[in-house]
Amino acid sequence: MRIAYWLGTQLARELIVEGLRSVDGAEVVVIEGLADLLEALPELDGLVLRNVPEAEAGQVCDVLRRPGRRLRWMHFVSAGREGFDAAGIPEDILVTGPDGALAPTVAEHAMALLLAIGRQLPACVEAGRSREWKRTMPAGVRSIEGQSLLVVGYGNIGREIAKRAAAFGARITVVTRSPRPDDLVSDVRPLGELRAALAEADSVVIAIALTETTKHLIGSAELAACKPGAHLVNVARGGIVDQRALVEALRSGHIGAAGLDVVDPEPLPSDDPLWECPNVLITGHFAGAGSAFSAKRLARSVVENAAKFVAGAGYVG
Template structure:
């Protein structure tokens, strides 16, 4: 979603209220007020137009711009609901921290893009197990016996959000034994077991595949480091479709270089973009895709659907989806 303009929809409700509002409640769309987004807000009953003192709901479509959003909220203090564009909100972490307790409702696209990202995760898992990164780079016929099947494999997934829910569904035909690592040990359909984050090293010891699908928070930043790689059995593979900073890049490069980690497939990296000549570009059996698990063609209709649902909730019909827990940071 790109910078291109603004649009606005209103009523006058104080921060934090979520009850019924006037059907004329103003909602602004900044800064990409493309037709799909405007139509979605209007379909929920909102009046959409430019930012003004009457604006009460804000749909922010830029993937970053924390300072710009901060300035806008300071200027238009009547805004009581803010919709952010992505499932991950780490780019707005400072802003969210500063606005804890101000009564505003903050929502993200959490779960909206789960299906395409889970699909990409599965593609990466299969690619790295079948040694496709290495085979794609060769310029000669190399008939070896390398490559493994996913069927019956032991899969550890870090995170229990929408991506994990969808990935577990995609993994069902493979008959995997799936372990989910999350903040709480509540069961998740499709997972053989669910454990808390403090047991991560314990469950890595017999993993064939690890998929990182967690939100980036102060707790998860650098969670998958040297100790985690050391806990994996030789031959395991890693896939990251969440945020690059959850995985310690230096430890990842070392694990690939030693051969202990059989392969990695990354849609996200730290740093990002991954600079030219970075060791990960030439690391053995490493595949890097440039944060394209959910392309614009996929996200625009899905985000439009989220706008419609949450605009309706803002107007008093139904519940907000993807509401951000400001204490947890996502």
């Protein structure tokens, strides 16, 4: 079967390609550009890829909807695939994903952002550049120990965040679409109780998937419901937060600080007002990078699913 690896990030790229080539019965091709993929699609049986914006995903899905299509399997190495969900993947194509391969690393990044804004590290960096020794800075420092932490979304990433926050001594509440008891957390609530949960939280970490129902889940009303001075961290997708409302909340001081690995749009334009907001730490959507263990898990998920697909066993999970 002919399987293509397209537009993968550098994360685990060599491991994935090497692993795919080890699968009996798989003919593997590496495709870089969108035009090359669109040309090759009619001759492909499987495709390993990451999420792309809806406009690009739409071009891929348009080809996949044509009569005579061979492709029957798509595996995403990205945690989300909202661009393709919006474009509409044909229902008869088997879709698999990384199944939490990157979750520990993303959770680590979430904690790094939470610690950095809580311990005022961005301000420390600025003070260091001007060679200032600021003894007034501790007045605004916040500890995670004893803090009320709300995790919005409790899939693989949300649970890994809870594990790490629990080790710091936080009291953890979870808001999720599928509430179920969990020994790691103090309280699990349905998504309909989001505003009430926000009102009780010292810090909020967003780890929920972006869908039609979660777009701008954190809007002006939800930000207003937060405790004055609350901290916000987002390692999910930028579209979950209404960015205009966040800018206003940061400027007013109602949201005390934000750590954002994801924004909307990406990359964030140089003239976007978010850059000028006080107490914001922005990283360039690389929360899943930096772990050899995550890279191996990611590659293993591709190879295992490819082997099942080629063998005709399908995939359950």
